[in-house]
Amino acid sequence: MNIVSIRIITADVSNLVRFYEEITGLSAIRYTPDFAEIKTGLATLAIGSTNTLQFFGGEAVAHAAQNRSAIIEFRSENVEADYERLKEFISPYLVQPPTVMPWGNQSLLFRDPDGNLINFFTPVSQAAVEKFDGKK
Known part of the structure; x- marks a missing residue:
């Protein structure tokens, strides 16, 4: 699956x-x-x-702009370059500028207009690169 x-x-x-x-x-x-x-x-x-919810059983199935538990993640070739390109556009939504995480990804966190958390990340440690390139 x-x-x-x-x-x-x-x-x-x-x-x-x-x-x-x-x-x-x-x-x-x-x-x-x-x-x-x-x-x-x-x-x-x-x-x-929200109009599409009728096909899934009604408005009780999901609520717009209510997510506080999931992160939408995009692998980026270069988080720093993406940050520079988007800095002004995402400034009202910025959570964390590019930061290297303990698991080896450089991560840029921001929200979309509905409040959904977005992570642009680039593997930077050897282990993270190997993980995402299928070598581990």
Whole structure:
């Protein structure tokens, strides 16, 4: 089994799509006004409006802008370069500038407009590089 996508439920699809397009440099595929996807090499970030909840059993299934437990992570070729490119854009959302974590990743933490935590990371220690390059 493989994870193929993560879906964010939001009250403002257009705003969140623009945000993720800006930070990733990727264009979203907008299937309807209520649903879009940003496809990366390994997985897809889906963005659905609260209107889509009716297909999953109603509004009690999920609530927009309520996440405080998951982190959406993107592997970056160069976190420092991403930070410089996005510094002004993410300044209202910045949690932590690029910092090397004890497990060997350089990590940039910020939130999206709905408050979801985002981690851009680059493996920098030998062990982290080997882990992500499939050598361990």
